[in-house]
Amino acid sequence: MKGIVYRGLEELVIENHGMAAWEALLDKHAPKNRVYISAQSYPDEELFAMANEVASILNKPLVDVLRVFGEYLFGYLIKKHSRILEQFDGFQSLILGIDSVIHAEVAKLYNEPNLPQISCEQIDDKHILLNYCSVRKLCFCAEGLIYGAGAHYGMKTQIDHQQCMHDGYEQCRMLLTYEGQ
C-alpha cells in the first residue's frame, strides 16, 4: 500500500485523537522509526492492523471505520492533488473517470502495481453501477471515498453494495444513487 494512504490515516487519527494515539498505533503495528512517505510502498498488513485497532478502540465495526477513513481520505487526497479534480465537471464524471483518469495519474506518480480494478456503467442520470475488484478487498474504504466525493460535489449519495468480495464474489457490485442536494 502506498504511503499516501497511511499519511491520510495519520492525519485523521492525529486530528481526532491526538498525536499520542497515532504514536501508540505506530508503536504497536509498525516497525520502529516508521515514517510514512506518499510515494513509498509499505506492507498492507500495517494498514489492516491499524484499522482493526482503531475499530477496537472506538468499539465500532471495522467496515464503519473503513468507510469513515475512506471519506476522510478523499478530502486528504484532493487537498494534495487538487489539479486532478480540474479534469472532472462533477461527481458523475469523477466516478466514471476513476479508472481512466485517477488511476492513470496514480500509475504515473506512484507506480502502484496493485491498483483496484474499477469499471462503471452509467444506468441513468442518477445511477451508476460500479464494479470493484482488488486483492486488498478494501471495498468499504472505496465506499467511503465515494461518499467523500459526493460530499465534495454537494451530492446526496447512497450506495447499495449488492454483492461483495467478502462474501466470496469475484468482485463487488455497488449501485450508486446520487442527486444534487
Add this chain to the structure above:
Amino acid sequence: MTKQAEDYYRAYLREKQARDELEHLLEEKTRALYESNQALEEKILQLQNQQAVLMQAEKMATLGTLSAGVAHEINNPLAYAMSNLESLNYVKPVLGGLLSVSKDFIAKEISNDDFITELKRLNQQQSFGFLITDMDELLDDAQDGLRRIGAIVKNLLSFARPKNNLLAMADISKSLESGLKLLNNQLKNTHLICHVQPIPLSYCNLATLNQVIVNLLLNAKQACDGREQKAEIVVKLFSERSFIYLSVEDNGCGMSEETIKRIFDPFFTTKPVGQGTGMGMSIVYSIIQEHQGRVLIDSTVGAGSKVVCELPILEETDE
C-alpha cells in the same frame, strides 16, 4: 494542551509540512519524468517503424542488384523446360493418332489388319522406341526445370517479404542455404568455400537472418569485383559453447580503419553514388542485435575482410 505538548505538536506540523513539500517536489519531478519517458517511448516506436521501412527499402534495393542474376537463373531452366515441352508438342499428333486408332480398335470399328497398318504408319512417322525412351526424360527434365524456377521464386519471395516477427526455434543453416541459392548466379565466378557444421536450433527469425547472409555475401562479392586474383569467399557456420558463429571471409579490397569505424552507420557507403544504399551493414547490425548477438570485423586493406556474426543460442524462454 501543556506547553511541552504544544511545542511537540508544532514541531510535528513543521515536519509534516516539510514532508508535504518534499513529496510535492518529488511528484512534480516524477510527473515530468513520466511524461518525458512517454515521449521517448513514442519516439522509439516511431524510430522502430522507420527502421522497418528502411530495412524493407534496403531489401528491395538488394533485390534490384540480384534481379539480373536471378533472371538468368530462371532463364536456364525455363529454356530447357520450354524446349522439352516443344518436343513433346511435336510428338503430340503421333500420340493422338495412337490413342485414336486404339480407341477405334477397342470399339471394333477397325479390323486387326487396319490397326496394325495404322500402327506401322505412326511408327514410321515417329519411332515408338524414341517415344518410350525419351518421353520420360523430356517430362522429368521439364519438371526439374520448373521445380528449380519454383525454388528460386520461393527464395525471392521469402527474401522480399516484409520483416515479420516470426521468431521460432529454427536451424540458421536454412537461412544460409536460402541465401546461397538466391546468390547462385552472382557468385558463379567466385570460388565459394562453405564449411557448414550441424548447429543446434536457436530462437531466431530466419527471414531476417536470410537478409544478413545475403547482405554479407553481396558485400564480400562486391569487395572482390575488379580484383586481379580470383575472388574467393569462405563461409563458415558452426557452433561453439553457447554461440553460433556465421562468418563470411573474402580476399577482396579490404577496409580502412576509418571505414570499419563507420561501417554500421546508416547510409554510410563506399560504393559510388547510386550503387549502394549504405544501409546493408547497418541492417545486419540491427538484426544481429535483435538476436542478442554481435558483429565482429577483421579487415586489412588490399588483403580482404572477415565478418563474424556471433549469435547466442537462444531458447524460446530467453526472450
